[in-house]
Ligand SMILES: C[C@](O)(CO)[C@H](O)COP(=O)(O)OP(=O)(O)OC[C@H]1O[C@@H](n2ccc(N)nc2=O)[C@H](O)[C@@H]1O
């Protein structure tokens with residue numbers, strides 16, 4: 491079976507408090523970016539008793555064992571019998587970009603194993619397993635726009651009308667560490683609730699819809715602020731950094747045609763309703 495784990499963006503991100511377990515409570519809205527994907531294929535390995543992982547595309551700084559797709563497989567095997575597998579992962583979503591690529595791979599692996607081996611796990615059960623693998627992972631199980639609280643794994647529905655919008659992702663060659671980003675932040679309660687802000691006209695979003703990771707990231711990497719300003723200058727309705735960065739995005743009401751320096755990666759697509767990622 492082949493699946494296409496997609497990226498996410500965060501629409502607003504408040505870091506509200508530090509928890510006793512070292513993690514942080516956040517408020518954010520996750521939005522899938524359906525056309526910006528990795529590719530994950532799983533076949534039964536009939537030639538040996540071992541699992542084999544092969545990877546192509548953007549190299550990751552991780553060993554096979556610590557690759558999140560292998561961690562997802564190990565987690566499923568705690569309760570279910572899965573035969574030896576041949577797994578191929580093609581990485582297109584860069585790591586350290588705040589686009590949740592590794593988390594998406596993990597959640598899609600859980601879903602794929604559930605489907606391919608008829609495990610009959612419900613979405614809620616898959617979300618519980620996904621949350622063990624990473625704070626962002628559970629969102630990718632249902633993969634619909636959602637309001638998230640807790641460490642990013644308690645969900646409630648959100649009324650968003652993003653479906654006719656275009657998104658441009660701009661990814662400069664800057665790798666930002668998520669643990670370091672959380673360490674350098676002072677949590678605070680938001681003045682306005684994110685749910686209320688999202689009910690406002692998009693014209694009010696630039697003033698109100700804030701990503702708490704931006705000030706530190708912009709201070710350390712002024713180019714990120716330049717990208718945001720350029721997205722607005724080119725007509726974005728809203729522009730921000732995704733997650734802990736460094737990917738920036740702009741939302742547009744028509745297809746954006748913007749040239750960026752060659753060392754940046756840029757991609758534009760529509761925020762249509764995402765499917766379940768299966769072939
Ligand atoms: C920045 C976001 O992408 C926003 O969606 C996420 O909060 C990050 O989620 P993630 O990459 O899945 O994070 P994990 O891999 O679970 O955690 C990496 C590290 O980030 C910190 N972390 C993560 C999530 C969270 N709510 N509080 C934290 O303090 C912890 O130090 C943790 O050890």
Ligand SMILES: Nc1ncnc2c1ncn2[C@@H]1O[C@H](COP(=O)(O)OP(=O)(O)OP(=O)(O)O)[C@@H](O)[C@H]1O
Nearest residue numbers: 557558585586587588589590591592593595668733
């Ligand atoms: N399949 C995978 N793809 C990418 N990274 C992986 C994978 N498995 C493990 N990792 C490790 O996870 C780290 C974070 O990867 P990820 O792609 O989730 O990036 P991110 O930008 O930090 O995303 P976010 O902060 O939004 O969750 C990588 O630096 C890498 O060491």
